[in-house]
Amino acid sequence: MIRIVIAEDHQALIDGVKLSLEYEKEIKVIGEANDGEMLIDLVVKLKPDMVITDIRMPKCDGITATQKIKELYPEVKVIAFSMFDQREAITQMKAAGASGYVMKNSSLKTLLSAIFSVNEGKHFFDDKIIIGDENSEEKIILSRREKEILGLIGQGKTSYEIAEVLFISKSTVDTHRRNILRKINVHGKTDLLRFAIERKYDF
Amino acid sequence: MIRIVIAEDHQALIDGVKLSLEYEKEIKVIGEANDGEMLIDLVVKLKPDMVITDIRMPKCDGITATQKIKELYPEVKVIAFSMFDQREAITQMKAAGASGYVMKNSSLKTLLSAIFSVNEGKHFFDDKIIIGDENSEEKIILSRREKEILGLIGQGKTSYEIAEVLFISKSTVDTHRRNILRKINVHGKTDLLRFAIERKYDF
DNA sequence: AAAAAAATACCTATAAATAGGTATTTTTTA
């Protein structure tokens, strides 16, 4: 039996994950935290086998929480659960002692695979993550221009407005936009915006 | 001379605010922090007269940071700087010892007014904030259905998909959507989404 | 029971974003 504590500030996501994990007899969710401080408290209280934690949370983020947890209980496995493929986050989570990294938009099967792998002492990093060579400092997924445009999208600007600001045609902005969607593997403005907004927080 | 430290995880916003404050001779921005921990360190190091801080930041949020700062240096004035009109945030910031609350979409004149008022020992809370009577626990701005729909929008669902989930027509969803935009006083999906996403974090 | 608020739903029209295609020029890297 793998005893798990989930930390995630979106209760809806916790509910979803719990529901899916309930079908697995070998897994039991023994605690839920909505922020990093709650997570640490729960780990101290419950001594779980594993922690599945969001990276960005109120009060104390997942990286800091992981560091503390690993300091206190090195035997507790940690899987990071994040919205996007962000290599700094992966690097920092690895450094903090996490054994796995799963993206929220991956299937719950992926999460299950991660849980079982990590439980066996292995490491698990989500396939969806576009990994360069381990050495490369930071894999530039988006080009400079694409990052610039993504920033402007995050500021609420329309393609036409972005075109005006950058002195290029709307067609070009649309093309960049399409390429960004393809590169970060999302569809629709919601996820694009979530990426644009959260990438700044979610490390 | 009012010596100010700004804490905000969007460097672009810091730059904008700094630029505007530079024209004021009585104000000097003596430090910038990109997260709550940095903010506390800077306050200890620089002993500013005033702190302008975002509420949602990595590592340590603005509320916790404000509590710590007020504990250490009760004479340091704090102005909260947040994206939206969220009464829990205001309540918590007040409790933590903040003297003012300004929304990011207010004009910089508002921020200046806040700085000067707070510097004179007054309190300043942004006009844009829809305040009910001080007693009312939480002013319900959005109706239950509107909140539900906003949540689904935040999950990336289209109006049609939301209609399907709630067993109502797309027209109705669009009407609710329009009313939500009106009530929170924004235009366009970006701000709507920012509201939907950030209201969960930004307290 | 009457008034107010919330939820329902449709109409028209425009603006914005997505998705597919192609293609040229510029810049960077090997």
Place this chain on the structure above:
DNA sequence: TAAAAAATACCTATTTATAGGTATTTTTTT
């Protein structure tokens, strides 16, 4: 210098969202 990557730009078409209007039914509050 040749190849690869990035930036530029247009075409078509569909879907989604915004903005204005109006109007009925249901629920809640006074």
